[in-house]
Amino acid sequence: MEDSRKKLQEIISECSNIVFFGGAGVSTESGIPDFRSVDGLYHQKYKYPPETILSHSFFVQNKKEFFRFYRDKMLCLDAEPNAAHRKLAEMEEKGKLKAVITQNIDGLHQKAGSREVLELHGSIHRNYCQKCGKEYPAEFIQKAEDIPRCICSKGEGKCNGVIKPDVVLYEESLNTKTMQDSVQYISNAEALIIGGTSLAVYPAAGLIDYFQGKYLVVINKSPTPRDRYADLLVQGSIGEILGEIVV
Secondary structure (H helix, E strand, O other): OHHHHHHHHHHHHHOOOEEEEEOOHHHHOOOOOOOOOOOOHHHOOOOOOHHHHOEHHHHHHOHHHHHHHHHHHHOOOOOOOOHHHHHHHHHHHOOOEEEEEEOOOOOHHHHHOOOOEEEOOEEEEEEEEOOOOOEEOHHHHHHOOOOOEOOOEEOOEEOOOEEEEEEOOEOOOOOHHHHHHHHHHHHHOOEEEEEOOOOOOOOHHHHHHHOOOOEEEEEEOOOOOOHHHOOEEEEOOHHHHHHOOOO
């Protein structure tokens, strides 16, 4: 383990065009549950499976149940960035890291200070009225009773349109520009660091195929499908591992 962490330090010291690709494991150390670990949402008991609730068709047909689950399990507004988020922000500030590409929707990378963050699955912090397009913060969704509805004026009354979180649900497509920008960053990267992801969710995980650089690094607690292609594997807590790096 010590050798692998030393090698990681050498790679980060050497490279000036690094891209980070991360998943739920980056935020679990901030207290946000993931979906696929032993203690994740997929292993808890609900009336409906999480992948059903977090689907476009379920949102359309059963908004009340969707928002009950969404508020309970997805809106972690009190979460704070951990050592991994902070180190990545520092790496960007020092000119080492060019972009963070994340599957997370919690906004913790931005809260830590990262500026170039590509959110593949959207963000809980962006919400919009499906009728008039008015934007609302996550706090509005959290405080609303049952189905959050738009309160802006429309004619003689309120708009009353349903407010939808700008998160990519199952059955929905990823944002085209976000995908294109991610491909460009990964294609041009000298080093790609993959961290805290099982690489099981497509099409996001397929972005790794565009990497042509010098060092492919995987940091994760459990094996991933890309381990055999990696130039460096570092197993353990991503916050602890990145927190040790000197930029």
